[in-house]
Amino acid sequence: MTATTPVSSSSASPFPGERPVTPAVVKEHNLNDHEYQMILKLLSRTPTLTELGIFSALWSEHCSYKHSKPILRAFPTTGPHVVQGPGENAGVLRLPDGWAVAFKIESHNHPSAVEPYQGAATGVGGILRDVFTMGARPVAVLNSLRLGPLDDPRNRYLFAGIVRGVGDYGNCVGVPTLGGEVSFAPGYSGNPLVNAMCVGLLREKDLIRAAAHGVGNVLLAVGARTGRDGIHGASFASEELSEKSEARRPQVQVGDPFTEKLLLEASLELITSGFIVAIQDMGAAGLTSSSAEMAARGGVGVELDTSLVPVRESGMTPYEILLSESQERMLVVAEPARVAAIQAICEYWELSATPVGRVTDDGLFRVIHDGLTVASIPGQQLVDDCPIYYPKAAESPDTVARRRLAPTVTPPSNEIALERLLDAPSVASKRWVFEQYDSTVQAETAIAPGGDAGVFGVPETSFGIAVTVDCNSRYVALDPYEGGKATVAEAARNIACTGAVPLGITDCLNFGNPEKPEVFFQFREACRGIADACRAFETPVTGGNVSFYNESPTGAIDPTPTIGMIGLLRDLTKRVTSHFSRPGDRIAIIGTTRGHLGGSSYWAEVLSCVGGAPPPIDLLAERQLQRFLAAAANQRLLQSAHDTSDGGLAVALAEACIGGPYANSTIGASLDCAAYGTGLPDDALLFGEDGARLVVSCHPDNSVALEQLAAECQVPLTFVGRVAAASDLSITLRNTIVRWDVARLRQIYMNAIPRRMRQAPLVSPEEGP
Amino acid sequence: MQRVAIVRFPGSNCDHDSLKAAHDAGLDSYYVWHRETDLKQADAVVIPGGFSYGDYLRSGAIARFSPVMSSVQQFALKGGPVLGICNGFQILCEASLLPGALMRNAGLAFLSRPVDVRIERTDTPFTSRYHVGQVIRLPVASGDGRFTAAKETLAELESEHRVVLRYVNAGAIDAEPNPNGSSREIAGICNPARNVVGIMPHPERAADLRTGSTAGADFLRSLAAPAAASAA
Amino acid sequence: MKFRVHVRVLPRAGLLDPQGQAVEHALAALKFGGISNVHIGKAIEFEVNADSADRAQAEVKRMCEQLLANPVTEDFSIAVEG
Amino acid sequence: MKFRVHVRVLPRAGLLDPQGQAVEHALAALKFGGISNVHIGKAIEFEVNADSADRAQAEVKRMCEQLLANPVTEDFSIAVEG
Ligand SMILES: Nc1ncnc2c1ncn2[C@@H]1O[C@H](COP(=O)(O)OP(=O)(O)O)[C@@H](O)[C@H]1O
Numbered sequence A: 001m002t003a004t005t006p007v008s009s010s011s012a013s014p015f016p017g018e019r020p021v022t023p024a025v026v027k028e029h030n031l032n033d034h035e036y037q038m039i040l041k042l043l044s045r046t047p048t049l050t051e052l053g054i055f056s057a058l059w060s061e062h063c064s065y066k067h068s069k070p071i072l073r074a075f076p077t078t079g080p081h082v083v084q085g086p087g088e089n090a091g092v093l094r095l096p097d098g099w100a101v102a103f104k105i106e107s108h109n110h111p112s113a114v115e116p117y118q119g120a121a122t123g124v125g126g127i128l129r130d131v132f133t134m135g136a137r138p139v140a141v142l143n144s145l146r147l148g149p150l151d152d153p154r155n156r157y158l159f160a161g162i163v164r165g166v167g168d169y170g171n172c173v174g175v176p177t178l179g180g181e182v183s184f185a186p187g188y189s190g191n192p193l194v195n196a197m198c199v200g201l202l203r204e205k206d207l208i209r210a211a212a213h214g215v216g217n218v219l220l221a222v223g224a225r226t227g228r229d230g231i232h233g234a235s236f237a238s239e240e241l242s243e244k245s246e247a248r249r250p251q252v253q254v255g256d257p258f259t260e261k262l263l264l265e266a267s268l269e270l271i272t273s274g275f276i277v278a279i280q281d282m283g284a285a286g287l288t289s290s291s292a293e294m295a296a297r298g299g300v301g302v303e304l305d306t307s308l309v310p311v312r313e314s315g316m317t318p319y320e321i322l323l324s325e326s327q328e329r330m331l332v333v334a335e336p337a338r339v340a341a342i343q344a345i346c347e348y349w350e351l352s353a354t355p356v357g358r359v360t361d362d363g364l365f366r367v368i369h370d371g372l373t374v375a376s377i378p379g380q381q382l383v384d385d386c387p388i389y390y391p392k393a394a395e396s397p398d399t400v401a402r403r404r405l406a407p408t409v410t411p412p413s414n415e416i417a418l419e420r421l422l423d424a425p426s427v428a429s430k431r432w433v434f435e436q437y438d439s440t441v442q443a444e445t446a447i448a449p450g451g452d453a454g455v456f457g458v459p460e461t462s463f464g465i466a467v468t469v470d471c472n473s474r475y476v477a478l479d480p481y482e483g484g485k486a487t488v489a490e491a492a493r494n495i496a497c498t499g500a501v502p503l504g505i506t507d508c509l510n511f512g513n514p515e516k517p518e519v520f521f522q523f524r525e526a527c528r529g530i531a532d533a534c535r536a537f538e539t540p541v542t543g544g545n546v547s548f549y550n551e552s553p554t555g556a557i558d559p560t561p562t563i564g565m566i567g568l569l570r571d572l573t574k575r576v577t578s579h580f581s582r583p584g585d586r587i588a589i590i591g592t593t594r595g596h597l598g599g600s601s602y603w604a605e606v607l608s609c610v611g612g613a614p615p616p617i618d619l620l621a622e623r624q625l626q627r628f629l630a631a632a633a634n635q636r637l638l639q640s641a642h643d644t645s646d647g648g649l650a651v652a653l654a655e656a657c658i659g660g661p662y663a664n665s666t667i668g669a670s671l672d673c674a675a676y677g678t679g680l681p682d683d684a685l686l687f688g689e690d691g692a693r694l695v696v697s698c699h700p701d702n703s704v705a706l707e708q709l710a711a712e713c714q715v716p717l718t719f720v721g722r723v724a725a726a727s728d729l730s731i732t733l734r735n736t737i738v739r740w741d742v743a744r745l746r747q748i749y750m751n752a753i754p755r756r757m758r759q760a761p762l763v764s765p766e767e768g769p
Numbered sequence B: 001m002q003r004v005a006i007v008r009f010p011g012s013n014c015d016h017d018s019l020k021a022a023h024d025a026g027l028d029s030y031y032v033w034h035r036e037t038d039l040k041q042a043d044a045v046v047i048p049g050g051f052s053y054g055d056y057l058r059s060g061a062i063a064r065f066s067p068v069m070s071s072v073q074q075f076a077l078k079g080g081p082v083l084g085i086c087n088g089f090q091i092l093c094e095a096s097l098l099p100g101a102l103m104r105n106a107g108l109a110f111l112s113r114p115v116d117v118r119i120e121r122t123d124t125p126f127t128s129r130y131h132v133g134q135v136i137r138l139p140v141a142s143g144d145g146r147f148t149a150a151k152e153t154l155a156e157l158e159s160e161h162r163v164v165l166r167y168v169n170a171g172a173i174d175a176e177p178n179p180n181g182s183s184r185e186i187a188g189i190c191n192p193a194r195n196v197v198g199i200m201p202h203p204e205r206a207a208d209l210r211t212g213s214t215a216g217a218d219f220l221r222s223l224a225a226p227a228a229a230s231a232a
Numbered sequence C, D: 001m002k003f004r005v006h007v008r009v010l011p012r013a014g015l016l017d018p019q020g021q022a023v024e025h026a027l028a029a030l031k032f033g034g035i036s037n038v039h040i041g042k043a044i045e046f047e048v049n050a051d052s053a054d055r056a057q058a059e060v061k062r063m064c065e066q067l068l069a070n071p072v073t074e075d076f077s078i079a080v081e082g
């Protein structure tokens, strides 16, 4: 953080017709008494309504991180690969040959709850801009979704709209969706989560940071016109959903991916042209936050003339123009002599670039409209001096009790249990989702959705990037610390399964109201778990996003700290996929099977018990597993690798047999686990969820080498069977043999979601009279 | 070296993929912006996929009026090879360089997946290196991929052997062989002179061994070096 | 009795309508002058059985509210033909 | 003079209209009875300057033929408001 030099604010006048600032108006702006007192002190006078709006936006949770900053400081953020850590629009990691990767994840939960299609679409739009604003070309998007159960028509409506929104936007801009995750739990009814991640590539030398410099330089608004949409989105995202949120509907932001694509091309051209000093997207809190943040980063003042901003509707006030969250807009800083050249580039891309302000030396954030000064605030303080809160944290006794729960119903046969798991939408194939997303545009997709991590090639090189997003929110709900660790570990395992080495993460921390001690406890502990895992894996946190106040009338959501991870695959041709492919290959289980059932999908989906303590994560074992996978892939010893997560060994094996989403045939496997698993009950062996485990297959000729490598890496490896030509999955247990017809399993697994979505309402079922 | 103009519209997003695939096929490929009218001595034109003008109103409806399209029209009339891929196909139909139209997928959703297609004709500039009946797997990624035409047009397309590519069921166990409900499983057609070809799948996305498949590489290689081997 | 129904569903005033904008530009580029305020939405047509035109109108209004229009982003209008 | 124009563009009769079918099923699922022949197309609205309503109508017809409707798959109808 920059040292703050006190600057005195000059005066500002109310814009004609604007309401006077009263306590009620202050409250409406989500500013508490203490915060308002600080504003009065900072200004030495009563703020104008415009100023109050500005403070309200920048001091919202969304922009100021006032409840999370101290906790986030515990994340490891440095490392040999880190080019840009937290604080910019996206984090950047170094790749071979002068390349770098910029990536970031962000939530768009509240807008998606109100209008799923536009909410999700504009979520993708926003995250794309965060990445190309760094000078990186977006090459992949991922999405992490959480919804209430699909038997509720409202959730089906939300799910359908969200997926369509994510797809339509990314597809149109031409960025492939290479992965994601979806899961369903009652806690998300009424408050779905939509997290979108974008990954971009750039030459490291072309990196541009969003800091305004050079007194007298010009600020230009580039892209779409400003309308009345999304006014106060940032503070909207910082409150609980309620009746009031419904009333905010007219402010719905509509995305225009076509303009985004032009903006992307124009921005990248502007950046490489060298004509600009800085560029930043107008995201949450629009023009206000983009200009104030760029100024604060550069330690300068700015003056905006809102009467110059191209608007979509007549009669817009400075307040509205400053706080509008109209999409597809960028703010550019440039020397006055470059303006014409910049306008020419924008013109080529059929966009306008309009001077709307300048960089000043007085440190003030000043707004004028038709010659009248309507806001004048010390800029650095506006951005940095929002009060920081240290809320109370206490674990809810309910969580403690849930950790002690165990199922009370009699389990079905193991055959039926696996079928039920594969039919559970959270476990089943997400083909219905990713089929709606273009996953091959840009022609660099090496592993499309449907396996563990997505992989794409870096143009004209032999290396590639593996990407994933993960979070097991059930684990986090039951034990935030272990759950936080598990989430990073699962992401890393998914990356490692492709043969890639995990490099770094971005996080999207979705929680309830942080002012509730039990929520803040979840937040603090989950972050501690994430930090410990990131240190152990040497995968620094390069940025992220906090989304609090995810509450619906029924209470807080399950805590959902989504992790987006990037890995490097040095030789694209050595990538490993998840499915068995050759009869006769040997199958091995890697890692230690302990049969841990607490927090498992088996308990939750089959035995109706969301409880127990989730598996403790052994970070060293995870790290060894990652090293083993990278080495095994590099030596081309593996035919397939798939981690075990939801549903344990049985689900991992079934998925490996079921094959990819467009497989020409399923494949069988025959395993002998009679001597495996040291006396565990059958269901614990089959469905237990222990970390640091995988199912791999290899050519018989490679089995010795694989064993040796496992020993070197100190990773337990047990050969348990072979891939079979027949379409049967059979597992010999101590006293019995369980057997499934893989074609039938595939049918269940592939149809679980489509079958439920056949009756997706086209309009929210709650909206009727 | 043969010169291939890759036409870019606002909203094209497979322009770079096509440029690269053409380059890798040994062609001298370059962009032509939609406002230009000079095709710069092109030997062939590719109209790549994407969402020209956001696909607003109808896919390809607005793009067809871009200045470059009159040059493409003249080029095609003179027998110059023109390939439209996905949105390019839609634009060629809107511009009446090819008959029919591409309507909303029967499943009503955007569909992105690999499909199996059979090469029906090798007597076009873009398919000469394949052999008739060859089945290849290519990605489709489109919302408006359902080829539709009047009955007489369909009959004409068949009798004149102008169906170049057809969706077939060559494997994928539980995915519809016809991904979008196209009439007669049509995935690609050509004009009567056979120099203008439109296809929905994306061969340029299956043209690099690094990422897996080169099944589509011969579309552009056919331009570079038409194989004499097969004739249909 | 059978009535023919025409429903128009259009984006709410004030909301960005990128499709309308694109068509407005395209029309201008085609030299159609003096055109403004282009908005594009859905036209829905069908037949409905009802006792009277008023009943039909009321029924279709419910359909719009429940299914045909998205109340967050769209407005609708109904015309019932004898 | 300024005229308000309503254009309806609908899929040609006889062509498969999966969207219309989907809505027909959805309406039935919501227990709206007696509905048939649902078709879905586009509603396009704008303002145009013209000397007379007839001129406006003629001008809009040209727009439809050139851009707003695809003659292969769609029919259009125009209503000009005072
Ligand atoms: N929302 C989504 N968007 C795109 N791909 C998805 C989505 N959800 C799941 N997938 C893909 O489906 C596959 C399986 O996902 P998941 O079950 O979450 O895998 P894992 O358990 O290995 O994390 C992955 O390839 C994943 O990227």
Ligand SMILES: [Mg+2]
Pocket (backbone or CB within 6 Å): A451, A452, A494, A642, A643, A645
């Ligand atoms: Mg996995």
